[in-house]
Amino acid sequence: MTAATDRWTERDIPSQDGRVAVVTGANSGLGLQTARALAARGAHVVLAVRSLDKGRQALAHISECAPGAKLSLQRLDLASLRSVQAAADELHAEHPKIDLLINNAGVMYTPRQKTEDGFDMQFGVNHLGHFALTGLLLDLLLPVPGSRVVTVSSFGHRIRAGIHFDDLQFDRSYNRVAAYGQAKLANLMFTYELQRRLAPRETTIATAAHPGAAATELQQNLPGPLRKGADLLLPLLAQPAAMGALPTLRAAADPAASGGQYYGPARMGGTRGYPEVVASSGKSHDVVVQQRLWAVSERLTDVTFPV
Template sequence: MARTTAARWTENDVPSQKGRIAVVTGANSGLGLQTARVLAARGAHVVLAVRDLDKGRRAATEIADRVPGAQLSLQQLDLASLASVRTAAAELRAAHPRIDLLINNAGVMYTPRRKTQDGFDMQFGVNHLGHFALTGLLLDALLPVADSRVVTVSSFGHRIQASIHFDDLQFDRSYNRVAAYGQAKLANLMFTYELQRRLAPHGTTIAAAAHPGAAATELQQNLPRPLRKAADLALPLISQPAAMGALPTLRAATDPAVTGGQYYGPGGMGGTRGYPEAVASSKKSHDTAVQQRLWAVSEQLTDVRFPV
């Protein structure tokens, strides 16, 4: 998708979200916290879906202090556990029979070799499989809602050492944390594009993706030592605050002009910073055959089937 040349889009451009239900994963810090704050300020009832409820409560307090009258609720969700994902989805459906926005924001980056409770590589399991399962389990609550959206946060890391390693999805033979992150973020995009194809005939829900550029968040803590040294020098020059990094997600979630299958990211400095625009993802991310194969494998691994 070619980059647009629209005027600077800020959080002030988010239209009213009054009466809408928004579920934001990883809303206790960083991009998720800023996304939740803006949606609450525009009138949405925001569900902060978080692994740590104490951190979630502190985030809710922070938002409420800045947004008097904010409608907020908490949902415990550990994306590293499919049992937790299923429990959270059941509780969310019971509390909110209709959902307008699902923001798949939570993630981990460059973690050392670790496994989820189900034996998946931590980066692939949390960033992709956990959100794949959550989306599939909640989709029945989104499909009847006009202009409902699923927005999944990817990264320009989907271009770096990134392939879907079907012969070793969990990096059991040889672990490379950069390649594992690239695979997970590429999977986020492929999931979005295949989901949009499946949603299109229904005409109510769309899927879009976003990336924050070089946003200053807690994700940087797991950078390998050589990269961390380089990042310490480069990030002050190219990074942007989390509030700016959240804008592509917010635009994908709320701009009436968004169409399904679009990818939003910062428009300046090689995609590292700036105001959100529709941007292009890698050629590899558009491989339909790989998207469909990844979808089938993801269904098998999570035992979640989508109603589309």
């Protein structure tokens, strides 16, 4: 029986036996907790990570928490489209199907940096890398009833957020908060447009989630004044990473979830609490911008979708 909506926990994850879940950024934080919880319920979890050494440490940790867990490692650097293509090719060779693709990895408030392909680091990793990965793997999900693409966004999609088509890579003027807002808004717009395209298929859905305030390594790039405030407030506001992962897990595993839903904590302004269906910003629902972003993302990544 499913718990009340405000008390959904890992115990409510149904059996994942026979399912294959690919979790990006699974070596730490939310991704590690997401991978651990799914493995504990029987899924074969692929830890898609940039550092194989850190991935092996995560694999050992999960194996200790869930003896007998079915796990494997996949090298994936979302800041490189070459790496994304290579990872997709290797996953095709290893797995005839994928049930869950969890686009979790991300960077936050990084100084001005570019990816290997010349994209703004936050837009390139958080959005374009996952856009490309999803497009390249979707053929492994589409035949599987109940399959899902879950993309992790953030409350940051509301903060100084917009899709800056005139300067997507922040070449003219860089602001790390605005760049993060754009990337996280793009995650939601991608989810909603993907769900619109998936709807006629009726086998695969796209959902999204945000962790609220969670104690992870993402805060390491906060600018000086924000970092000082975060050091004071996060111990009071932040949930453990295991709680922060619950919205992702519910979006991935709750049998009652529907395509296009967005899960997150609802208490204390969306920073804490058990996962519920929550609202995203009005901007995130702009269909014209969603479709324009999709077309631009296809062009930038040279990846087209089979839907």
